[in-house]
Amino acid sequence: MFARAQALISETALAGNLTALARRAGARLLLPVKADAYGHGLEAVARVAARHPSVWGFGVAVPREAATLAALGLGKPILLLTPPTPEEVRPLADLGVRLPVASVEEADALPAHARAHLKVDTGMNRLGARPEEAAAVGRRLAERGLLEGAYTHFATADEPDLSFAHEQLARFRGVLAHLPPVLAHAANGGGVLSLGPLPGLGLARPGLAAYGFAPAHLRQVAPLIPVMTLRARVTHVHPVRPGESVSYGGLWRATRETTVATVGFGYADGYPRNATGRAHVLVAGERRPVLGRICMDQFMVDVTGLNVRPGDWAEVWGAGEVTVTDVAAWGGTVEYEVLTGVGARVERVVEAEREDAEAVGG
Ligand SMILES: *Cc1c(COP(=O)(O)O)cnc(C)c1O
Numbered sequence: 001m002f003a004r005a006q007a008l009i010s011e012t013a014l015a016g017n018l019t020a021l022a023r024r025a026g027a028r029l030l031l032p033v034k035a036d037a038y039g040h041g042l043e044a045v046a047r048v049a050a051r052h053p054s055v056w057g058f059g060v061a062v063p064r065e066a067a068t069l070a071a072l073g074l075g076k077p078i079l080l081l082t083p084p085t086p087e088e089v090r091p092l093a094d095l096g097v098r099l100p101v102a103s104v105e106e107a108d109a110l111p112a113h114a115r116a117h118l119k120v121d122t123g124m125n126r127l128g129a130r131p132e133e134a135a136a137v138g139r140r141l142a143e144r145g146l147l148e149g150a151y152t153h154f155a156t157a158d159e160p161d162l163s164f165a166h167e168q169l170a171r172f173r174g175v176l177a178h179l180p181p182v183l184a185h186a187a188n189g190g191g192v193l194s195l196g197p198l199p200g201l202g203l204a205r206p207g208l209a210a211y212g213f214a215p216a217h218l219r220q221v222a223p224l225i226p227v228m229t230l231r232a233r234v235t236h237v238h239p240v241r242p243g244e245s246v247s248y249g250g251l252w253r254a255t256r257e258t259t260v261a262t263v264g265f266g267y268a269d270g271y272p273r274n275a276t277g278r279a280h281v282l283v284a285g286e287r288r289p290v291l292g293r294i295c296m297d298q299f300m301v302d303v304t305g306l307n308v309r310p311g312d313w314a315e316v317w318g319a320g321e322v323t324v325t326d327v328a329a330w331g332g333t334v335e336y337e338v339l340t341g342v343g344a345r346v347e348r349v350v351e352a353e354r355e356d357a358e359a360v361g362g
Contacts, residue, residue, distance in 0.1 A: 003347035004264030004297075005232035005316075009040050010351045011048050013225040013319065017210050020222040021189070022054030025204035026197030029054050030079060030185055032207035033069065034061035039270070039339040040211060040228055041348030042068060048350070050074040056183075056203055057098075063088050070095040079117055079149070083127065089114070098148060102129040107140040116141050117149035118182070120175050122168035124155045131171045135178035142180050149183035149203070150176060158190025158215045165191065169198070176200065193218040213325060213335045228339065229318035230346070232265035234283075234310055237303065246300050247292030251277065258291075259304045263314045266297040270341035271316065272331025279330050282315035282322055284308055 022029055032038075037045035046069055049055045057077030060066045066080050079098040086109065092099060093114035100119040101107050110116060118138040121128030129137050134150075141147035152172040157165045169186060176184055184201045189209030191198075198204075208214075212226035240246060240258045261283065267273040271294050279290040279299070284306045291300045301314060317324045317338075328338045 003345070004235070005230065005269055005346045007040065007342055007346050007348045008229040008231065008318075008351055009044050009048075009348060010225070010227050010229070010319075012351070013212060013227045014045065014048055014210070015052055017212055017222075017224050017227065018049065018052045018054055020224060021192055021204070021206045021209055024196060024222045025187060025192045025206070027185075027187075027202055027204045028056040029210070030057050030059050030077075030203045030205045031055050031210055032059040032081070032205055034059065034065060034081065034207075035340040038207060038211050038336070039342035043072060044348055044350045046072060046074055050076050059205055059207075063092055063097075066092060066097045067095060070097060100127070100151075101137060101141060102127065103133075104137055104140050107137055107144065107146070110141075110144070110146055112144070112146075114146055115148045116146045117151055118147065118175075118179070120150060120152040120172055122152045122171040123164065124153050124168075126153070128152065131175050134175045138175070138179040138182075147180070147182055149185065150179060151185045151203075151205075154186065154188055154191045157188060157194055158218070160217050162194055165195065169195075173200070189213075190215060190218070193221045208336055208339075211339065212319070226317075226319040226323060228324070228342075230265070230316040230342070231313040231318075232263045232269075232316055234261045234308055234312045234314060235264050235298070236262040236310060237308055238262075245292065247295060249293055252292035257304070258302055259306070259308075260291060260300050261303040261308050261312075261314070262298055262300050263316075264298055265314075265316055265346075266295045266299060268296045269343040269346055270338065271299065272327065272333055272338060272341075274332050275327060275330035279327065280322055282318075282320065284312070287321050 036042050059079050059081050093111050098115045101116040102119045119128035120134040154165045185203035187204040189206035192204045192206045212224045240254045240260050245253045273294050276294050280287050317327050324335045328335050
């Protein structure tokens, strides 16, 4: 109730994407649900994904996410994908959260009930032990009985040229050869789509692809459907006369009688302000231009000739004619940033629930 904008989360699309990606990877999935499940809502996504047979567990970026997820009690492993501070180690281990380890000192500092994934830096140069040091770290973890997994992260797997990804994979395999058998994982979504099954690697970590998006050159590889539809309420409909301008700075000026609808979604909700002058939305099933500056809480759209009233929905993006990919392009950014930018004012609604709610509400 009261929300001006809703992110409708399609259970069907998410489950279908997970199935397609697990099949393509030939592996189970460690589903990244960091950043509020890429803006889709951590709890809703985790509950749906936890029921999917191909989901082994979840990946999160920060301890707060790990704690929130652990509190849901979904019974699936959670891996923290960034190093904990020394004070965070024990409380996270107490919650059962798997921890990344990149040095012998970190391995030695773990409590005896911790479970660790050796993190190997094969070329991203962000986190992890260098390959020449990683095997010793892994063996130390194994000696202590704490080694559950080992992983690395690709820097360029979503690009057409895969030579560096193959180099990273060879370095990772070189480390795995010196370890006892572990749950190994490397591929992000780009890696899953471009490299396919990686023998010996039991898990894959597709994030953006699980939410329905692939780089243009990989779209044919797996049938992915955008999980989120973003819709916002029309709050006001009014005529604008020829010569008048709309929104801050008067960037757009009417050349004819125009019917303008104001919609309750703005850059504070995650609509890229830089999409001004390019953005389109769907109103009454038609693709219509956003007029003038996108504001903090609102934007205006040309609805001339359409039967639109306050309370109607405008579709800002979805699986149809206007996608997050379009919005990201208009805003000069990427799908990741648009999705993770969806604000706290936007209500997340799992699609089955929405149908129930509408049935109840008549
Ligand atoms: C975010 C993240 C992923 C997922 O990446 P996508 O490009 O969204 O598939 C995988 N692994 C790690 C370590 C990550 O941080």
